[in-house]
Amino acid sequence: MIFVRCLTLVLLGGLTLAAPASADTTGDQPSSRFGAEGFMLSNGMQVVVIPNHRAPVVTQMVWYKAGGADEQRGKSGIAHFLEHLMFKGTKDVAPGMFSRIVAQNGGRDNAFTGEDYTAYYQTVAIDRLPLIMKLESDRMANLQLKDEVVLPERKVILEERRMRIDNSPAALLDEQTRTAIYLHHPYRIPTIGWEHEMEGLTTADALAWYGTWYAPNNAILVVSGDIDVAQLKPLAEQYYGVIPARPVPERVRVSEPPRVATARLEFRSPQVAQANWTRSYQAPSYTGGETAQAYPLQVLSQILGGGETSILYRSLVLKQQLALGAGSFYDPGARDITTFGFYASPRPGVTVAQLETAMEAEIQKLLTEGVSAEDVARAKSRMVTAAVYARDSLSGPANIFGAALANGRTIEDVEQWPDRVAQVTVAEVDAAAHQVIHEKEAVTSILLPDPTSLAAAGPAAAPVAPSPGETLRVRDDDGQAVGSPGPGILGEIR
Amino acid sequence: MPTTQLARTAVLLVGLVVGSFAIALPARAVKIDRVISPGGIEAWLVQDHTLPIVTMNVAFRGGAASDPAGKTGRATMAASLLDEGAGSLDSQAYQGKLEDLASSVRFDASQDYVNAGLSTIKQNAGVTFDLLRLALTEPRFDDEAVARIRGDLVAAVARRNEQPRAIASRIWWADAFGDHPYARPTDGTVKTLAAISVADLKQFVHDRFARDTLKIAVVGDLTPEELKPLLDRTFGGLPAQGAPVAVPETTMQESNALLLVKKPIPQSVVSFGQPGIKRDDPDWYAATVVNHILGGGGFTSRLMTEVREKRGLAYGIGSYLVPLRESGVILGSVATQNEHVAESIDLVRQEWQRMHEDGPTEAELQDAKTYLTGSFPLQFDSTGHIAGLLVQMQQENLGIDYLDRRNALIEGVTLADAKRVARRLLDAKALTFAVVGTPANLTPTRVLDGKGS
Numbered sequence: 001m002i003f004v005r006c007l008t009l010v011l012l013g014g015l016t017l018a019a020p021a022s023a024d025t026t027g028d029q030p031s032s033r034f035g036a037e038g039f040m041l042s043n044g045m046q047v048v049v050i051p052n053h054r055a056p057v058v059t060q061m062v063w064y065k066a067g068g069a070d071e072q073r074g075k076s077g078i079a080h081f082l083e084h085l086m087f088k089g090t091k092d093v094a095p096g097m098f099s100r101i102v103a104q105n106g107g108r109d110n111a112f113t114g115e116d117y118t119a120y121y122q123t124v125a126i127d128r129l130p131l132i133m134k135l136e137s138d139r140m141a142n143l144q145l146k147d148e149v150v151l152p153e154r155k156v157i158l159e160e161r162r163m164r165i166d167n168s169p170a171a172l173l174d175e176q177t178r179t180a181i182y183l184h185h186p187y188r189i190p191t192i193g194w195e196h197e198m199e200g201l202t203t204a205d206a207l208a209w210y211g212t213w214y215a216p217n218n219a220i221l222v223v224s225g226d227i228d229v230a231q232l233k234p235l236a237e238q239y240y241g242v243i244p245a246r247p248v249p250e251r252v253r254v255s256e257p258p259r260v261a262t263a264r265l266e267f268r269s270p271q272v273a274q275a276n277w278t279r280s281y282q283a284p285s286y287t288g289g290e291t292a293q294a295y296p297l298q299v300l301s302q303i304l305g306g307g308e309t310s311i312l313y314r315s316l317v318l319k320q321q322l323a324l325g326a327g328s329f330y331d332p333g334a335r336d337i338t339t340f341g342f343y344a345s346p347r348p349g350v351t352v353a354q355l356e357t358a359m360e361a362e363i364q365k366l367l368t369e370g371v372s373a374e375d376v377a378r379a380k381s382r383m384v385t386a387a388v389y390a391r392d393s394l395s396g397p398a399n400i401f402g403a404a405l406a407n408g409r410t411i412e413d414v415e416q417w418p419d420r421v422a423q424v425t426v427a428e429v430d431a432a433a434h435q436v437i438h439e440k441e442a443v444t445s446i447l448l449p450d451p452t453s454l455a456a457a458g459p460a461a462a463p464v465a466p467s468p469g470e471t472l473r474v475r476d477d478d479g480q481a482v483g484s485p486g487p488g489i490l491g492e493i494r
Numbered sequence: 495m496p497t498t499q500l501a502r503t504a505v506l507l508v509g510l511v512v513g514s515f516a517i518a519l520p521a522r523a524v525k526i527d528r529v530i531s532p533g534g535i536e537a538w539l540v541q542d543h544t545l546p547i548v549t550m551n552v553a554f555r556g557g558a559a560s561d562p563a564g565k566t567g568r569a570t571m572a573a574s575l576l577d578e579g580a581g582s583l584d585s586q587a588y589q590g591k592l593e594d595l596a597s598s599v600r601f602d603a604s605q606d607y608v609n610a611g612l613s614t615i616k617q618n619a620g621v622t623f624d625l626l627r628l629a630l631t632e633p634r635f636d637d638e639a640v641a642r643i644r645g646d647l648v649a650a651v652a653r654r655n656e657q658p659r660a661i662a663s664r665i666w667w668a669d670a671f672g673d674h675p676y677a678r679p680t681d682g683t684v685k686t687l688a689a690i691s692v693a694d695l696k697q698f699v700h701d702r703f704a705r706d707t708l709k710i711a712v713v714g715d716l717t718p719e720e721l722k723p724l725l726d727r728t729f730g731g732l733p734a735q736g737a738p739v740a741v742p743e744t745t746m747q748e749s750n751a752l753l754l755v756k757k758p759i760p761q762s763v764v765s766f767g768q769p770g771i772k773r774d775d776p777d778w779y780a781a782t783v784v785n786h787i788l789g790g791g792g793f794t795s796r797l798m799t800e801v802r803e804k805r806g807l808a809y810g811i812g813s814y815l816v817p818l819r820e821s822g823v824i825l826g827s828v829a830t831q832n833e834h835v836a837e838s839i840d841l842v843r844q845e846w847q848r849m850h851e852d853g854p855t856e857a858e859l860q861d862a863k864t865y866l867t868g869s870f871p872l873q874f875d876s877t878g879h880i881a882g883l884l885v886q887m888q889q890e891n892l893g894i895d896y897l898d899r900r901n902a903l904i905e906g907v908t909l910a911d912a913k914r915v916a917r918r919l920l921d922a923k924a925l926t927f928a929v930v931g932t933p934a935n936l937t938p939t940r941v942l943d944g945k946g947s
Binding site: 087347348 | 590646806
């Protein structure tokens with residue numbers, strides 16, 4: 001193992017020395033660039049091409065810059081409902097035929113809705129790209145909806161809500177925690193919708209939403225696969241370029257008032273096998289608030305909570321033996337504002353209060369002592385080196401660019417992620433920690449077994465990292481819930 | 495939605511754009527090299543030099559179904575501990591090295607196999623292969639790590655025991671396989687996990703990690719010449735022979751039951767299934783096509799059309815062929831509001847029976863074949879997906895040319911085959927349902943408490 005240790009030292013030593021001048025850190029990682037290129041159609045529709053010539057296949061995604069946080073008050077869930085209804089037909093394509101035609105051509109398709117965007121995608125053999133571009137552009141302009149297909153689908157989204165949220169105490173608490181984190185901003189409203197409002201959504205509501213947002217000048221086409229700009233451009237013009245631009249409203253997102261009171265939520269349920277504790281703070285994102293802190297905060301989260309060698313895991317799980325799991329979470333992908341937080345779940349015999357005291361001590365230690373230069377160098381090296389794995393798929397890169405561009409970032413912003421991480425300094429990490437972690441602005445959320453239930457007698461559950469910035473990925477083939485595609489995927493790859 | 499109208503629309507649109515209904519793929523098929531090291535270790539390699547990364551998946555025979563009675567969860571616990579310290583590296587040192595290399599080494603156990611894998615950037619391949627070797631040959635099982643991982647697994651079991659979907663699945667398997675090991679969850683119970691000792695874990699490593707059942711798949715930025723010495727270094731020290739795996743062949747017991755675990759939740763979760771076929775059954779491809787049409791085909795399947803698209807009863811419903819090494823089942827699941835459980839179950843039985851009696855239509859058969867053949871190459875998009883497929887091909891003895899032959903096997907399924915296999919396989923009366931929730935208007939054959947025991 002001396003061999004191993006030497007290699008590691010060389011790697012780390014090189015990094016430590018090179019840290020201020022990032023070029024050395026990333027100079028031997030040119031392949032972490034995706035090689036994406038963009039252009040604009042005459043009607044204002046953005047296009048991104050991510051060449052990937054491993055197989056003769058292609059993923060098309062169309063992203064609309066409208067999501068749950070753009071909904072009118074009282075109409076929660078309409079963005080997601082419309083996403084489902086986009087499969088319900090145009091004058092040329094009968095209800096339900098969209099997915100059937102894609103399947104008949106050996107392709108897969110689906111869609112998902114987030115707070116800031118709604119996206120549709122298909123993966124097909126490259127010779128079927130014109131077909132799916134025709135289908136997708138057709139429903140951009142020609143959706144037709146009638147009650148007879150809309151009303152059964154409303155039952156489907158209500159079942160989806162029951163499956164994802166109402167059947168899960170952790171999801172219910174997460175949903176209510178967001179109403180405490182965001183006092184005023186629409187991120188407090190769940191993208192799936194509040195049940196009582198979902199029940200009242202109508203065909204007219206769906207068509208109004210479609211008419212407001214589904215314009216080519218409010219959309220982004222992302223194509224990833226065995227293609228290049230020269231090949232895609234004429235197709236994009238032919239299918240999407242002919243759809244006339246039309247006025248799209250400003251996305252009005254209210255800003256948050258100052259928080260003066262801490263919040264504390266507790267939820268007990270007989271369906272909880274085990275307690276869980278989280279503490280959340282509002283934090284800047286790539287595009288909202290003090291955006292320069294988005295990179296230092298990713299490094300901070302890696303140091304505090306990135307795996308078994310992180311500060312929180314070592315202290316809470318290994319050294320003090322109070323927790324089964326402990327860590328931090330941060331996703332800078334949201335458009336306006338996001339959440340930085342800590343989580344832990346107690347070992348059997350440990351109370352939430354004991355765990356909370358220990359977590360608070362770690363947080364306080366972080367604020368008074370700061371992070372070490374070695375930890376920062378190590379975290380950055382891991383993140384930068386791992387960035388290349390993000391290219392090892394067809395749809396992953398399309399997701400990364402689509403989410404970034406839908407929130408106003410550029411291709412270059414995404415391509416430069418490793419360089420920007422490599423440039424982060426110790427002082428920036430400490431400053432970001434002080435900026436974000438204010439105890440009087442904390443939202444603490446506790447999931448507890450119901451003490452009256454015998455089911456609660458069992459030991460603790462594995463820790464669940466909450467999913468800030470919930471992005472619903474829906475219409476999965478088997479109806480199983482899957483993870484969020486994560487606008488900040490680059491920061492989370494492993 | 496009358497079928498004729500649907501078909502017409504599709505043909506018109508497709509004809510308009512592409513001019514052909516046939517699928518051109520798979521051109522540029524994945525090329526697999528059979529690499530044999532100087533030490534005689536065989537691996538299947540797909541070279542991909544577009545990215546400087548390497549992924550390896552390997553499998554050994556003998557997973558959770560081989561756990562000793564009273565010690566279920568042993569394979570899972572061992573797999574969870576292999577990357578928690580090995581050789582001179584304790585848990586923190588081992589994990590820290592992996593993180594510094596931006597590499598991952600992973601282990602897990604299914605009923606029939608224990609799987610290992612790694613991902614690394616090319617320049618760290620040698621060190622990462624060495625870390626995998628250490629885990630396979632010199633795992634430490636330090637007291638601290640064993641206690642911690644045991645605690646994690648016990649917690650996961652407790653959590654699983656409260657999850658409606660997991661409860662439904664567990665009671666379904668328990669009913670279907672009775673005394674056979676397939677009846678037991680792979681992750682054990684609170685009691686059996688507590689009974690597993692370090693000696694048991696070492697015995698597992700000794701029995702399972704041997705060259706005779708080892709299957710290796712490597713995908714990424716390595717040439718055969720670069721891979722060969724890594725194979726010998728990583729696997730050459732393993733014993734030639736492992737202990738025999740004694741899991742008897744079995745068939746699911748047909749209890750035709752409707753099991754219920756009462757939970758105060760708004761949506762009931764239902765698992766259902768009946769006996770299936772093994773992967774080497776000559777009817778496998780016809781069964782794949784039939785199941786695709788019945789419930790495997792996402793939004794286009796009959797179950798999805800009846801339950802979701804027409805009636806809005808559920809967010810999703812599906813059915814799957816589950817081939818086990820010593821058995822086979824057809825499994826499905828649906829989740830629906832308590833008051834619609836009975837209706838959903840009736841629809842499943844009705845569609846099951848309809849497919850049994852009439853089989854698919856010619857149009858459905860053609861659509862299924864176009865989808866199954868056309869979509870097959872879509873999964874070759876990442877090193878991990880390809881490596882997974884390559885291991886499976888070796889486990890099932892499908893042959894190194896399987897990727898080239900597979901679509902012809904699907905294309906070769908005739909309507910007569912599909913009808914015959916639907917009749918042979920599907921039996922609405924053999925379906926066992928397991929429901930978790932508070933369903934209305936449903937008379938269970940048995941009510942269970944749902945506790946893991």
